[in-house]
Amino acid sequence: MPAATGAVVDARNPVKMKIENASKVYHTRSGGVHALDNVSIDVREGEFLCLLGPSGCGKSTLLWSMAGLHGLTDGTIRLGDEPITNPHPEIAMIFQEANLLPWRNLERNIQLPFEIKRQAPDRARIEKLLRRVGLEGFENKYPRELSGGMQQRASIVRSLAVDPSVLLMDEPFGALDAFTRDEMNLLIQEIWMETGKTIIFITHSIAEAVFLADRIVVMSARPGRIANIIDVDLPRPRPVKLQTSPDFLERVEAIKAMIDHRPA
């Protein structure tokens, strides 16, 4: 578990996920789309890693490969020693849309991964998580009765209920208003500090990346390559008001200058 005032994850932590020379070309009717080119990253256990880069630079392509949802054209992704070629019970994914089934109430949405695995739901763990994210008492509500932020909280509970060790988050708060996004950033930071999960988080927001990350991987425009890896050695827990401090704003500006905004 990361120390409360520690900064960047300890480089002595074991490598949790190893991405080696990952490349991906999508084959389409109009030809190949080279989405990802020779990307290598060692994600350390318990690390909060943000992926940042211009639209279309292959961030989701990389994350989907890490989730085992599609293959690479070249290269490998490992969880420990295990190559990831299919979805893995240790790896959970959270998307921009909460993807709750509209005809199921909250409780039955959260139980879905257990049903897929033909396991009895871990009710004690689910209850604890619901309390943790402030959704206690909403178990019987349907997704349409919940705000966007509440739906995303529910999707976080659904992912954590099966106790994965890696959480892949594809722009999870991108569709939320600024206040709710701040709340969710605080919540995910707290959950990460409490659980020591390894988190890989895609965002378009430089400020969000600086707020959340131990390290930021800045990717270049298509084909996606690693342009820079930046340590964020700000003490934790990081309060929202940190985002207006001169040091924080300087870090954001420095990263902004690194990002290549040419269209992909």
Ligand SMILES: Nc1ncnc2c1ncn2[C@@H]1O[C@H](COP(=O)(O)OP(=O)(O)OP(=O)(O)O)[C@@H](O)[C@H]1O
């Ligand atoms: N299934 C697919 N078939 C063909 N091309 C694809 C497919 N999925 C993604 N691409 C293309 O691959 C490139 C990388 O896409 P990807 O979604 O990984 O980028 P991204 O960095 O996540 O983008 P954004 O920030 O806009 O979400 C883009 O040019 C995209 O159009």
